[in-house]
Amino acid sequence: MTLAGSEAARILIADDEAPARARLRDLLDDCRDRFPLVIVDEARNGRDALEVVNREKIDIVLLDIRMPEIDGMEAARHIAGMAEPPAIIFTTAFDSYALKAFEVNAIDYLLKPVRLERLLGALGKTRVGPPVTRAALDAAANQPRRHLSVHERGKIILVPLADILYLRAELKYVTVRTAEREFLVEESLTHLEEEFADTFVRVHRSCLVARPAIGGFERSAEDGESGWAVVIKATGEKLPVSRRQHHVVKQFR
Amino acid sequence: MLRSMIAVNTLLAAAAVIRAPSLDDVASEMLAFAAYGEPMLIVSLALLCLARRWLVTLGYAGAYLVVAVFELALAYSFHLLAANVSLAQQMPFTQLAAITVFVVGISLAYLDFRARALSPAVAEARIQALQARIRPHFLYNSINAVLALMRSDPRRAERALEDLADLFRVLMADNRTLAPIANEVELVRQYLALEELRLGDRLRVVWRIDGMPPDALVPPLVLQPLVENAVYHGIEPSQSGGAIEIDVGLAGKQIVMELRNPFPGESRHSAGNKMAITNIRERLQLHFDAEASMRSEVKDGSYRVTIRIPYLTTAP
Numbered sequence: 001m002t003l004a005g006s007e008a009a010r011i012l013i014a015d016d017e018a019p020a021r022a023r024l025r026d027l028l029d030d031c032r033d034r035f036p037l038v039i040v041d042e043a044r045n046g047r048d049a050l051e052v053v054n055r056e057k058i059d060i061v062l063l064d065i066r067m068p069e070i071d072g073m074e075a076a077r078h079i080a081g082m083a084e085p086p087a088i089i090f091t092t093a094f095d096s097y098a099l100k101a102f103e104v105n106a107i108d109y110l111l112k113p114v115r116l117e118r119l120l121g122a123l124g125k126t127r128v129g130p131p132v133t134r135a136a137l138d139a140a141a142n143q144p145r146r147h148l149s150v151h152e153r154g155k156i157i158l159v160p161l162a163d164i165l166y167l168r169a170e171l172k173y174v175t176v177r178t179a180e181r182e183f184l185v186e187e188s189l190t191h192l193e194e195e196f197a198d199t200f201v202r203v204h205r206s207c208l209v210a211r212p213a214i215g216g217f218e219r220s221a222e223d224g225e226s227g228w229a230v231v232i233k234a235t236g237e238k239l240p241v242s243r244r245q246h247h248v249v250k251q252f253r
Numbered sequence: 254m255l256r257s258m259i260a261v262n263t264l265l266a267a268a269a270v271i272r273a274p275s276l277d278d279v280a281s282e283m284l285a286f287a288a289y290g291e292p293m294l295i296v297s298l299a300l301l302c303l304a305r306r307w308l309v310t311l312g313y314a315g316a317y318l319v320v321a322v323f324e325l326a327l328a329y330s331f332h333l334l335a336a337n338v339s340l341a342q343q344m345p346f347t348q349l350a351a352i353t354v355f356v357v358g359i360s361l362a363y364l365d366f367r368a369r370a371l372s373p374a375v376a377e378a379r380i381q382a383l384q385a386r387i388r389p390h391f392l393y394n395s396i397n398a399v400l401a402l403m404r405s406d407p408r409r410a411e412r413a414l415e416d417l418a419d420l421f422r423v424l425m426a427d428n429r430t431l432a433p434i435a436n437e438v439e440l441v442r443q444y445l446a447l448e449e450l451r452l453g454d455r456l457r458v459v460w461r462i463d464g465m466p467p468d469a470l471v472p473p474l475v476l477q478p479l480v481e482n483a484v485y486h487g488i489e490p491s492q493s494g495g496a497i498e499i500d501v502g503l504a505g506k507q508i509v510m511e512l513r514n515p516f517p518g519e520s521r522h523s524a525g526n527k528m529a530i531t532n533i534r535e536r537l538q539l540h541f542d543a544e545a546s547m548r549s550e551v552k553d554g555s556y557r558v559t560i561r562i563p564y565l566t567t568a569p
Contacts, residue, residue, distance in 0.1 A: 017397075019398035023401035045492055
């Protein structure tokens with residue numbers, strides 16, 4: 001989101017190390033007279049950062065890459081799915097993989113220790129350039145996310161991967177089924193299948209089932225044709241296995 | 254010595270297999286060889302060990318010849334001895350002599366090859382190359398932490414910079430020779446002080462080193478890289494942190510060092526860990542050969558590394 005020239009930028013600092021947060025605070029104080037800003041809050045990991053973004057209006061997130069719980073990369077991917085996402089400036093001490101990926105995908109970052117001039121430059125850029133896109137972040141990431149994010153009324157709701165029973169494509173959305181409820185996410189089933197190849201198995205052109213959620217397989221006779229259906233352990237639901245995916249049944253028996 | 258014993262025994266077993274007319278005879282042939290081989294091996298090793306200073310003065314070819322003649326003579330005396338006690342299976346002397354020459358030749362050639370491969374110059378060069386390298390991640394984060402302290406707590410910043418300087422002095426030093434374990438423990442303490450600066454109460458350390466002989470010699474940087482791994486893989490990935498436990502003690506004639514840290518299970522950076530482990534293992538081997546060991550295991554959600562090295566107070 002680009003800011004009006006005179007308005008003070010609302011900033012969130014996310015870093016798991018207290019001294020690193022303190023250092024950024026000091027530097028941001030030094031920036032204040034050249035770049036009006038308010039430090040809204042600080043977060044100690046990606047999960048806390050998402051919680052602050054849900055609660056407060058944030059314009060810029062200074063996001064450390066390596067953090068516990070949810071790392072900076074995953075947090076950024078959830079944030080970038082928002083309707084009006086804040087600008088993200090990554091910070092890192094050293095991460096050769098991430099840096100290479102950032103260069104390739106033109107994602108801005110700051111190296112710790114951060115220099116005042118570089119920080120000012122990165123802050124200034126958030127006023128002119130568009131925020132980093134979800135696609136660029138997905139391309140730069142080398143790890144699958146550990147959550148899917150649902151965006152409801154401007155809030156990010158995280159659905160832990162381990163809770164998901166199956167994913168079903170419908171028109172332009174994917175339905176995410178957990179034991180408790182269903183969510184809609186705006187993602188492509190093909191991309192999800194690629195990202196979470198270890199977790200999900202395709203049983204149908206429009207359906208991915210989480211391996212641990214599979215209770216068994218049953219013979220079914222749908223549309224007059226006999227075939228297999230996969231039984232979801234937690235809910236007892238039966239989902240058809242397409243003829244082309246019959247090998248999956250054998251794999252589990 | 255251990256290596257020559259293993260080598261000779263392996264060769265004897267191999268010779269027995271070759272000589273045996275059928276598979277059923279392998280065992281009895283092996284026994285026959287052992288009857289000659291084992292006493293000979295023990296007597297040879299004892300005598301050669303006593304004579305080693307004298308042998309060294311002879312030069313390589315001279316010593317080689319002396320050892321071969323000596324082993325032949327020994328073989329002949331055993332042959333006579335065997336005739337007297339009339340072993341079940343007598344072996345003609347020509348055959349015994351041939352085997353003796355063969356075994357001596359192979360053993361000496363192997364030991365020579367090994368000595369060349371591990372000659373001090375080569376070994377030292379490899380130790381230099383293997384010298385543990387600290388993670389850039391740690392260096393930059395530490396400097397960042399010190400910068401953060403500059404304004405609020407200058408004294409603490411000073412101490413941190415002193416620790417960092419000491420740490421890098423050791424990292425940059427010539428670490429080819431063994432050093433007292435007390436130095437290594439001090440180094441680890443300084444390193445951990447820097448990590449505590451960054452991680453605060455997420456990092457807890459338990460030392461159990463009352464039984465440690467402070468004068469025991471160890472390769473420098475034998476513990477620090479392991480502790481660094483423990484912080485990187487065991488503490489940093491967790492918001493609540495955890496405890497690193499360090500035990501150093503004496504068990505018989507061995508120094509035993511044990512390091513334990515929580516294992517979060519989903520280690521996303523295992524390449525660095527393997528590098529440090531391989532590095533230390535190779536340095537242990539270069540310094541102590543087969544007399545040192547290093548083992549790592551994951552058990553009940555914690556990762557444990559155990560190093561055993563001979564207890565030495567003077568360089569070998």
